[in-house]
Amino acid sequence: MPMKSSHKDALRDIVGADHFTDAQEECLCYAYDATRAQYLPEAVVFPGTTQEVADVLRLADTHRIPVVPRGAGSGFSGGALPVAGGLVMAMNRFNRIRSIDTDNLVAEVEPAVVTAHLQAAVEKKGLFYPPDPASYTFSTIGGNIAENSGGMRAVKYGVTRDYVRGLEVVLPSGEVIHTGSACAKDVVGYDLTTLFVGSEGTLGVVTLATLRLLPLPEAKQTLTAAFGSMAAAARTVSDVIGRGIVPTTLEFLDAPSLQAVERYAPVGLPAEAQAFLLIEVDGDADCxxxxxxRVRRVCTENGALQxxxxxxxxEQEELWRARRAVSPALRSISPYKMNEDIVVPRSRIPEIIDSIQKTARRYDLPIVSFGHAGDGNIHVNVMGGTRGEADVPKMERAVDDIFQATVKLGGRIxxxxxxxxxxQPYIGLNLDAPTLALSRQLKRTLDPHNILNPGKIFPQETDSASSF
Ligand SMILES: Cc1cc2nc3c(=O)[nH]c(=O)nc-3n(C[C@H](O)[C@H](O)[C@H](O)COP(=O)(O)OP(=O)(O)OC[C@H]3O[C@@H](n4cnc5c(N)ncnc54)[C@H](O)[C@@H]3O)c2cc1C
Known part of the structure; x- marks a missing residue:
């Protein structure tokens, strides 16, 4: 049901007329994310305080208006899309780093702070916030928390979840709760912080986060190695980890990625290179x-070409050039791209790469894989072939096969x-029926009227805001 004008008036009263819009041209700016799909919201609110967030949600809950929290809209799974219409709650005004506590190594941060801005601010004080999604120069802490984002440094430092100590969250009912604390240890009650991290904006709106920091590593060194086969690169990954070396990053590019990079922005790789590793080590300068x-030796033993x-x-920036060029280079292959981020146990990387290459041949489609070899997380890009849009059904079948192969190897979609x-059509591949039912029950308990980010995670929620 479209929003009534009386509801819009009530929203203007809560946030102020300057922080509300239902102008179509402005709503359009909040209709998309990095998936390139579009759903137009009926209005956008820009709350400035936790109280305003609570009042907006209470009103929405009473009148069954869908609300979608939004950070920078850089998500790759459609989380910020208002699929059921209603309101986008743009968190832009929650953009302050409230404190950086150098004694206790924590920061209090509002959700719209851009990840890179937090990193720069703590680095000025000799501290370090490790989570580094490749989108870190524009994605927000709120979005990172809602997606439990990872990044290149996850091999050594883990993902966003490992740095969230506590949260202020507004529930769909408008109630404000506080989870966790700034303390290094805390086992008071259930671990609700972890429940909200990775909940994709479906259980509550994060309005403040207490984040754990580390001392800034003194130094880092970067190495790249090109190999004549993916098998040699995969062996190198296992040997590096097997010898007790924990690199900060361990990234790989497969042969199609290398070809795309060399066409787009040549980095001078040997012509026979079929795989490429980028390995970074950080720590005390003298350590x-x-x-x-030892990393260099492992690469040599495995026959690295360069x-x-x-x-x-x-020099480090120069070496990162190939890795950063992959995403833009892919557009030179085809504008049609399905971008998946499967993860398998690290030791199964050679098998999943082999399976992906077979899928590419079976469907006669370019499939480009690159990503975080150190933690088994692979960005698989199924590209359109020569038939352009007509290849889309074939691309979908290829994605399906890749997900099936991933699950067989003990991986996650x-x-x-x-x-x-x-x-969401694939969630059942990883979650069994009782686990899915419990997840749904949790959603129902926290959001009985299904107003917060409806149509996400669970397939049957897509039709309307009120249908569960
Ligand atoms: C070029 C590029 C590279 C990327 N690289 C990586 C990568 O390396 N690793 C990685 O993990 N991801 C990556 N991503 C995906 C994306 O950047 C992350 O998921 C990021 O965390 C999203 O942040 P955002 O602020 O853009 O959130 P949005 O896209 O705005 O929202 C994402 C989800 O968070 C919810 N949300 C936002 N704010 C709040 C809040 N305050 N309270 C509750 N829910 C909220 C939204 O409802 C939505 O469900 C990349 C994206 C791009 C475009």
Whole structure:
């Protein structure tokens, strides 16, 4: 049901007329995310306080108006899309770092703070906030928490969940709760903080986060190695980890990624290169040379065709160029792209890569894989072939096969992008019926009228805001 004008008036009263819009051209800016799908909201509110968030949600709950919280809209699974219409709650005004506590290594941060801004602010004080999704220069802490985002440094430092100590959350009823604390240890009651991390904006709106920080590592070194086969690169990954070296990042690019990069922005790889590893080690300045030398030795033993080592920042940036060029380079293959982020136990990487390559041949489609070899999280891009849009059904079948193969190897259909809208038909591949039923029950308990981000995670919620 469309929102009534009386509801819009009530929303203007709560947030102020300047912080509400139902102008179509403005709503359009909040209709998309990185999936490129579009759903137009009926209005957008920009609350400025926790009380305003609570009042908006109470009103929405009373009148059964769908509400979708939104950070930067960079999500890859459709989480911020208002699929059931209603309201987008843009958190832009919650953009302050409230405190950085150097004694207790915690920061109090509002959800619209951009990840890179938090990182820069804590680094000025000699501290470190490790989660680093590749979108860190524009994605927000609220979005990172809602998606439990990972990144390149997850191999050594873990993901967003590992840095959230406590949360202020507004429930769909408008009630405000506080989970966790700034303390390093805390076992008071259930671990509700973890419940909200990764809940994809479906259980509550995060209005404040207490985040754990680390001391800033003194130094880092970066190495790249090109290999003549994916098997040699995969063996190198296992050997590096097997010898007790924990790199900060361990990224890989497969042969189609390398070809795309060389066409788009040549980085001078040997012509016979079929796989590429980018490995970074960080820590105390006098302690990192040893592990890096061991990494170099492992690469040589596995027959690396080319090894480059960078100690200085500029040289390191140069080595990162190939990794960063992959995403834009993919557009030169085809505008049609299905971007999945499967994860398998690290030791199964060679098998899943083999299976992906067979899928590419079976459907005669370009499939490009790259990503976080160190934690088994692979970005698989199923690209359109020569028939353009007509290839889409074939691409969907290829994605289906890749998910099936992932699950057979003990993997999960998403390592960091979430289920959202894009992967909900597949959730049953990973969650059995009782686990799904309990998850649904949790959603119903916290959001009995299904007003908060309806149509996400669970397939049957897609039709309308009120149908469960
Ligand atoms: C180029 C590119 C690279 C990327 N690289 C990575 C990567 O390396 N690793 C990775 O994990 N992801 C990556 N992503 C995906 C995306 O950036 C992350 O999921 C990010 O955390 C989303 O943040 P956002 O602020 O854009 O959130 P949005 O897209 O606005 O929202 C994402 C979800 O969070 C919810 N949400 C937002 N704010 C709140 C809040 N305050 N309270 C409750 N729910 C909220 C929304 O409802 C939605 O469900 C990438 C995306 C792009 C475009």
């Amino acid at each position: 990192i040379a040893g592990p890096m030398e 090894i480059r080592l960078a100690r200085e920042k500029d 998403s390592g960091e992008h979430g289920i959202g809208l894009a992967k």
